[in-house]
Amino acid sequence: MKLAGAAATVRAGERLAALVRGGDAIALIGDLGAGKTTLVTGLVAGLGGGAASSPTFSLVNEYPGGKLVVWHVDLYRIERAAELPELGLDDVIGDLRGICVIEWADRFAVLPPDHLRLELAHIAGGRSLAATGTGPRGRELAAELLGSP
Secondary structure, three states, X not given: OEEOOHHHHHHHHHHHHOOOOOOOEEEEEOOOOOOXXXXXXXHHHHXXXXXXXXXXXXXXXXXXXXXXXXXXXXXXXXXXXXHHHHHOHHHHOOOOOEEEEEEOHHXXXXXXOOOEEEEEEEEOOEEEEEEEEOOHHHHHHHHHHHHOO
């Protein structure tokens, strides 16, 4: 799916918000500046939460107050798998009160076998978004997101 810019990336996140349910896990893959946090901004807004920001320095941001809690995790600064337990991912991945979105999820295998994988990339004229699912729920989300207007 082609995204013309930041506003289109936010709208894609808002569309995703209409599809997710508690316990969903989402992997965000893409280079620096590809739009991962921008997509999360739309997701959080679409769920009725506040503004999202990059968790690069805090590593985990929690956005309560919307339809679902969003745990927004950034693995960019994690250098070794031994650091992962400090993030508390076992407490948030699969929690039915919310969804877990992990940026740079391709760095470590932390997501459950069934999740949505979103890949953002820079292309001429904007960005691209590719969605694939790794299990039944992930495939359902990918098909619904790509089929959304």
